[in-house]
Amino acid sequence: MDPPRRTNGSPTLDEVARVAGVSRATASRAVNGGPRVSEHARRAVEEAVRTLGYVPNRAARTLVTRRTDSVAVVVPEPDERVFSDPFFASTLRAVTRVLGEREVQLVLLLAQPGAEETRMLRYLSNGHVDGALVVSHHRDDRLAELLPQIGVPCVFGGRPWSGSERVPYVDVDNVAGGREATEYLVRRGCRRIGTIAGPADMTAATDRLTGWAQALHTAGLSADAVVHGDFTEEGGRLAASDLLEQHPDLDGLVVASDLMARGALRVAAEHGRRVPDDLAVIGYDDLGVAERTDPALTTMKNPIGEMAERATRLLLDRIDGRESGGPYRLIIPTQLVIRQSA
Amino acid sequence: MDPPRRTNGSPTLDEVARVAGVSRATASRAVNGGPRVSEHARRAVEEAVRTLGYVPNRAARTLVTRRTDSVAVVVPEPDERVFSDPFFASTLRAVTRVLGEREVQLVLLLAQPGAEETRMLRYLSNGHVDGALVVSHHRDDRLAELLPQIGVPCVFGGRPWSGSERVPYVDVDNVAGGREATEYLVRRGCRRIGTIAGPADMTAATDRLTGWAQALHTAGLSADAVVHGDFTEEGGRLAASDLLEQHPDLDGLVVASDLMARGALRVAAEHGRRVPDDLAVIGYDDLGVAERTDPALTTMKNPIGEMAERATRLLLDRIDGRESGGPYRLIIPTQLVIRQSA
DNA sequence: GACATTTGTGGAAGCGCTTCCACATTGTTA
DNA sequence: TAACAATGTGGAAGCGCTTCCACAAATGTC
Secondary structure (H helix, E strand, O other), rough: OOOOOOOOOOOOOOHHHHHHOOOOHHHHHHOOOOOOOHHHHHHHHHHHHHOOOOOOOHHHHHHHHHOOOOOEEEEEOOOOOHHOHHHHHHHHHHHHHHHHHHEEEEEEEEEEOOOOHHHHHHHHHHHOOEEEEOOOOOOOOOOHHHHHHHHOEEEEEEOOOOOOOOOOOEEOOHHHHHHHHHHHHHOOOOOOOEEEEEOOOOHHHHHHHHHHHHHHHHHHHOOOOOOOOOOOOHHHHHHHHHHHHOOOOOEEEOOOOOOHHHHHHHHHHOOOOOOOOOOEEEEEOOOOOOOOOOOEEEEEEHHHHHHHHHHHHHHHHHHHOOOOOOOOEEOOOEEEEOOOOO | OOOOOOOOOOOOOHHHHHHHHHHHHHHHHOOOOOOOOHHHHHHHHHHHHHHHHOOOHHHHHHHHHHHEEEEEEEEEOOOHHHHOOHHHHHHHHHHHHHHHHHHOOOEEEEOOOOOOHHHHHHHHHHHOOEEEEEEEOOOOOHHHHHHHHHHHOEEEOOOOOOOOOOOOOOOOOHHHHHHEEEEHHHHHOOOOOEEEEEEOOOOOHHHHHHHHHHHHHOOOOOOOOOOEEOOOHHHHHHHHHHHHHOOOOOOEEEEEEHHHHHHHHHHHOOOOOOOOOOOEEEEEOOOOOHHHHOOOOOEEEOOOHHHHHHHHHHHHHHHHOOOOOOOOEEEEOEEEEEOOOO
16 A cells, blocks of 8 residues: 655645536535535546545634534543553543544543643633543542533543533443442342442442442341452452451452452452352453453443443534533443353 | 633634734734734733733644644554553653643544554645654554655654664663663572563564573573563463473573563462572563562663653654654663662 | 526635735944 | 845735535426
8 A cells, every 4th residue: 555645735625626627616515515516516526536636624624614623532630540441441442433433533632630731721712622522530620610611512431520410421320330240249149248449539439339338228238348449450459358357257249340359359369268159259340351360250341432432422413513402411331241250 | 710711703813913003914923923023012912812812723823834733643553452551651641741832732543454544644644733653563564664655754652663764763772671681680690591571573572682682692691581471460470480380490580571570470479489589580661560569679660751752852853844854763771770579 | 488496506705824025114334 | 324234014915625695507387
């Protein structure tokens, strides 16, 4: 494949029109699939576009249409954790794919709170992008309040902490996920079920914890064995050690991420607890880790890719003026994946 | 802080000029810090800009200047490994920071080989971005050949496999890193030194391996104990198991990443080998993992952030027309960080 | 066959900006 | 004092595109 040469003196719509033997207005309509173009003219223009290798100048188009054909992916707190999480990878992949279908570009906006955040807001408010997708939103940033004020179309991936009434978002049903995981252990016969929860400043983590508590309450079991981890394997190890020490009678463990669950499995092994016989362990995510642990993790599937895809489509809809009426939320169900650990 | 309102009917340069009592031409010069503007006029324009909240329309500016003030970060093969690697996080952070200084935007281009790659090349060749920074380049993609042909300014982060004569790049001195790590073990008295290398399709991995072999050769020691890992902890475990089984006499281990080294430490512990007394282990990266292993890892510092920063600055220089003469390479030295494991 | 409608087309305006050029004003040198 | 350069300024062109509008031709209706 010969790559396309850089278009310095690239062909303009004028030249296309001349070659096709039509006016620039007609050429423009033909290129953009506009109405009222004869089949004859359209074919001539397409032919000219092909032979000339014409590509519309985006800046010129943006200048008149006021559309940039790019959207921002906003990551409020790009600490290491964000990137090293499989969550982020899946999200970016899905967003890229959906945007690619429509030739919309992805502008990545990472901003630590402070000056960078201010610049980011200024950027968003100046019409440089058509919309914004916010992922990995944390408790402290005020994005869910600020973005609607700015007036740029936006969608949150994951329920924002505050302002969830004002802002459209797509989320995974983490409450149900936590509940179903726990219910599964109950059905399996566990009677003393603890949990390793995620960081308390993320809605995904607190929701799963809520689901766990709900299920135990419904089953009439006590819900006091909780330790918070940080979604890393190491955090899972520490949390599991604490938990097993404080509550040696545990026969079931609901862990808020597979990575932490892997750490917990190691600890269980070190303590001589057989999984699942002595201790049933259920994880969360199923994003590539769960099938490779020993024993393989039973887990709740976390449809991150689907969430990102839906969020992106929702954003595009809002940009196009569809769905723009009021807040909108979409909750994606999770699904139990049974393997060996429970 | 009140966020800036979305600029729908934003003020234009015309209005600024009117308010400042000058012509649009003068206003433009003042805004862009052009020459030949009186102090008086400049101040008036600045004042008007402030009161009106004027922000230049990027599309209009791009249309005439042919500059987009955005650069692409190209990730040729966005598999999970890329994202979950701390390498990627550090890189993006550094790039963002440098670009932020100049108000240049980061367009993220992820492309699987195939159709997406074609689209990416088309995008790059149409002048949508001023330049491209290629990271995580693998052996199979032909980017190092294609991009120079396209004519878009580009810089590679990490030496490309082929075409390194034609393309400017910034790299870490992985050969020296591998060599120095090994020399350190030699100085410490190790006489039988193996290595867990990285994937054979990444220059960073093969370079470190080369350095290891060089050092052993110089010291007159045999360089036959090699196993390749995949830069993950699990891969490190497997590789270490193999290595210790095949070469039970090893007294030193050079590991191409800290994550793999952590896996190796676990294996050593399982085999009852005391580190560093029975087996000295040295890692590579020092990006947050090494200080938290047990024992803490002696390692080679991998200045990823600096590499990304330099690469970005080099790209900006090339875009500005500085440094545009011919290929350019910059090799950043690594540094030994001594802790407990060796 | 006279009229109203639909359909296809091109001319021209204008999006907001930079920059060339011409001109006026000042300062400098012979 | 004349000739010149340096400096500051505004008018106007033009970047490449979309889209309004007017108009001609084709089609439909009674």
